[in-house]
Amino acid sequence: MTDQREVAIVRWPGRRPSVEAGPAALLASYHLRTEAEKGAAVADVSGLPDRYRAEVLDPRTAFADAVVLVALSGDTAVGCLVVTAPVGGRSEIKRLWTDPAFRSKGIASGLVGAALALSAENGVRTVRLSVWKWRADAIALYERLGFAVAESWDERDQLVCMERAV
Template identity: 50%
Template sequence: MNVLIEENRSHPRLSDLLAAYHLVNQAEKGTPVTAVAELPAVYRGEAEDPAAAFTADTVLLATRPGDDVPVGCVVLKAPHEGRAPEIKRLWVAPEARREGIAKALMAEALRRAEASGAPAARLTVWDRRQEPLALYRSLGFETVASWDERPGLLCLEKPLGRPADRVERLTPDEVRAHAPAGLAALLVDAVDGGASVGFLAPLETTRAAAWWSRVAEETAEGVRDVWAAHGPDGGLTGVVTLVRAGAANGRHRGEIARLLVHRSARGRGLGYRLLATAEAHAAATGLTLLVLDTQTDSPAERLYRGAGWTAAGTIPDFAADPAGVPRPTTLYYKRLG
């Protein structure tokens, strides 16, 4: 269908579309209201005066061929404080669904975000909304570390203007080959950035390379699996490892260890992709439980919570950060299957 997409935050039909969106959303959240006047103030303002509510944003409307009344809308929020532009308020009237209108609105919003020079676009969606979630994933959005801690709300992001990093499992020989440079550089960068990954700063490249050489031996023994992300230039941008429990009574269990994303490659969902890849392999090879630990209140915690991991408890002063200061550690687990 050749849908007409136009930018118009002052169209008289927009108020009706936004009102319908917010009324349905309130009902889905378990706090139904029957009229726009009963909506929370911020949502009421959007429905009553969209032009004022979205004065700095791009509002797109979709109209079917032969019609003169828009049946769908989406808002592309202006970038704020250096963050990627956010897509919000995607809505298609019930009578116009299953016609590709939502996809057309999203495609135009993404085109405009990319034309603006934005490196990525982001959005949020409730995990119960499986149909829009499937649409977003089909368009290349991936779950990333949460920037909104409301339970059940997923944060998604899509890189723009560049090919996605390639994630692949490394053989023992490939781990050995990458140990002196790419893998060592990732570990040094993590320690320099303040990540608590078992080393104190400054970490010498030779010591980091030696650690990865030992990992290569564990990989050859079947104890540890390694996945690396390759950027467009072939350089390593991230890595994650999965360690299998050695005890006879723990062979159903694995540990996620050394999830590292280079600081230059952050903000495009790469950490989640690496984590999801390791989780999928763990499940496919018979593991039913994964565990990990991370420094309490670190950025990594947002990633794990957003990816469905459950905090089991916190141990005070468990490990020193790269500066040598003891910090608390939170233990996480995730059931598979």
């Protein structure tokens, strides 16, 4: 018998007070890991660049015009993804993160699938995203989900831009 719980994907904020802090913790992990991968490791959230620290400290305000999706295992937030509001028929996926203890369970694929479905419901024609080139597993996931490398819309070095039709 396994101890695996089913994972549910919900919009945040939602009706479960027990997961209110979930996105902040996941975003903190995401940003701290990213800064370390970029060679700019910081000890805690207080050392993050202002823009990223604001997302962690107040995700409700930081993503007021976006939809935050959270993957829950029971009442524990184990993954998150932000999808921006449509502009000109296009949305962007940002901040996809799965708790390392819950990886390889289809959570990231489920979050992206939910974001694509939400985008389709909102009349979006194209969804795009950017990913650091050293995140080969993430790039492979996006390619499996139909994303292809696109011309860059971001000037940051080592960033791969991808998109797909909805």
